[in-house]
Amino acid sequence: MTAPGAPPNPNRDTTDRSIHAERNSVAAGTINNLVYNAANYFRDPRTRTWIIVGTFLTILAIAASTALLWPKPARPALEVAALRVADPSKIDADLYNAVSDAKEPFENESIDATAADITLKNNGTAPALITGAEVDVLYAEQMKDCTQGGGGPVVVSAGYSVKLPTPVPPRPFTVDREMRYEVKGGSTDRMTLSVGPDRQSFSSRLPYLIVAHISLEHDKSTERLDxxxxxxxxxxxxxxxQADGALDRECVEENFKLVEKLFEIQAVRSDEVNYVRDKYAAILADDQQPAKEQCQDWQDSSAISRLCAKYTKxxxxxxxxxxxxxxLDxxxxxxxxxxxxxxxxxxILAAQQTPKYSTDRTPEWMGGSIEKDVGADYSPYSAASDGNSIEFNESTGILVMHVRLPVHFTFESVFISCxxxxxxxxxxxxxxxxxxxESKLTVERGG
Structure with missing residues (x-):
């Protein structure tokens, strides 16, 4: 150590400069070695490839971690999980008198309506809000009345979700309906949508056949949900x-054409539409096998010992x-x-009765027509007619009925009892x- 006030030692300064120079030389050599070694590494293709791959994977891992850990905004993701046509259910309706053209209904009623049953799934984390429905009517035709049921002046205005204007405009046309329906995030929900005319005859059986395409507006999206x-x-x-009460074959042929046009459009169809088509097809089809009489026998001592039947369309x-x-009577x-x-x-009822409303009191066989069995109301007041006949053979004790069948009676086989x-x-x-x-007569239909 140099004493205070002593003059500087020139030899010490020289020594310090030598030490610094030596350290700088060592550092420079180290750097040169690193540069040399790095250059040698990069000259080796395999080493260079591994370094590049490792760098890329490191950057990718950092980016993926950032994306996974970064908080995501909540969004809805709505989709249609299923579509079916629901069974009919009651909706409110108002009845009007078409003759008086009254603006106020004279009675409230409930009628059956068939609705689209839509299952919606929200795969997102935020609620999905449906704000409207667009219904494109692709097909709408009114069937003719083949039941000959007549009509009346009463019209019905029902509370359908989407009401179609009447008279029905040329097809296709579009009807929009505003709504608010929410599907929570991560959940599945169902909504129904009924479609029908704003006014329709209440007294007549004149149904519309309708094919409608439905799409939904939601979450301010520019694209509707199909x-x-x-x-x-x-x-x-x-x-x-119409199918079960048809009386006129030509009318059935006209209605069947309307149904066939409906089936040309792919759609989820109601059970009713499918039934009408199948029933009309059965009415219009020809039987390939000839009809045969079939019989069932019981003991001779029985009140009814034998029953036979032959069945055609x-x-x-x-x-x-x-x-x-x-x-008699x-x-x-x-x-x-x-x-x-x-x-x-x-x-089929058959009874020999004395005419009640005729001066001719000669006994006649009454009945002979087919009707639905709705209870014990037995009142065959009219004589067998319209192609029906009843005959009783006194010597053999055999009663014979010839019964004309309505066109809607299209069953392939029936069980008969007496x-x-x-x-x-x-x-x-x-x-x-x-x-x-336990031993009813079974009769197959033939041509």
Whole structure:
């Protein structure tokens, strides 16, 4: 150490400069070595490739981690999970008198409506808000009344979700409806949408066949959510009425053309529309196999010992072997028909009665027409007519019925049974004999 105030030591300064120079030389050599080694590394292609790949993977990992950890904004992601046509349900309706053109309804009513049942799924994290529906009517035609049911002055205005203007404009046309319907994020929900005319006859069975395409506006999106096409009959139930109550084959042919045009458009169809098509096709189809008479026998001592029938699309012939002669004004023969596989029952009544409203009191066979079996109201007041006939052979005890069938009676096979009933009071009868329930006659339809 140099004492305070002592003059500087020139030898010490020289030593310090030598030390600094030596350190700088070592540092420079180290840097040169690093540069040299790095250059050598990059001269090796394999080493250079690994360095580039490692750098790229490191950057990619940092970017992925940032993207995963960075908070995402909540957004809806709405989609249609399913579309079907729901079973009919009741909606409110107002009835108006078309003759008086009254602006106020005279009665409130509930009618059946068939709606589109839409299942919506929100795959996002934010609620999806539906603000409107657009309904494009691709097909709309009104069926003719093949039941010959007539009509009246009453029209109905029903509370459909989407009301179509009447008279129906040229197709296609579009009807918009505003709404607010929310589907929570990460959830599935269902909504229904019914479509029908703003006014329609209430008294007549004149359904519209409609194909409508549905799309939904949501979340201020410029693109609507496509739901799909539905095909329905409006009012619900009147298509069944037309199919099951048809009396005129030419009318059925016209309606069938309307139904076939509807089926040219791909759509989710209601059960009613499918039923109408199948029923009309069965009415218009020709049977390939000839009709054959089929019989069922029981003991000779039975009140009914034999039952035979022959069944075509237009006629049913039934013969019944009776032990006892039917009593005038007292005995009722009831032939019951149950279509195979259907929850329906029909009947044919036959009774020899004295005319009540004629000066000619000669006994006549009454009944002979087919009707739905709706209870014990036995009132065959009119004589067999319109192609129907009833004959009883006194010597053989066989009652023969020739029954004209309505065009809607298209069942491939029917079970037939027979009851003999005795009058106990005015229009009241009690069963006194019947064919065994476990051995009904089965009859196949033929040409």
């Amino acid at each position: 739901v799909g096409n539905i095909a329905i009959a409006v009012r619900a139930g009147q298509g069944y009425d 237009s006629e049913l012939n039934v013969s019944i072997s009776l032990r006892d002669r039917p009593a 007292r005995t009722m023969i009831v032939v019951r028909l149950t279509p195979k596989g259907r929850d329906l029952q029909y009947r 009851d003999v009933e005795q009058k106990i009071s005015q229009d009241n009868y009690s069963k006194i004999a019947s064919t065994p329930a």
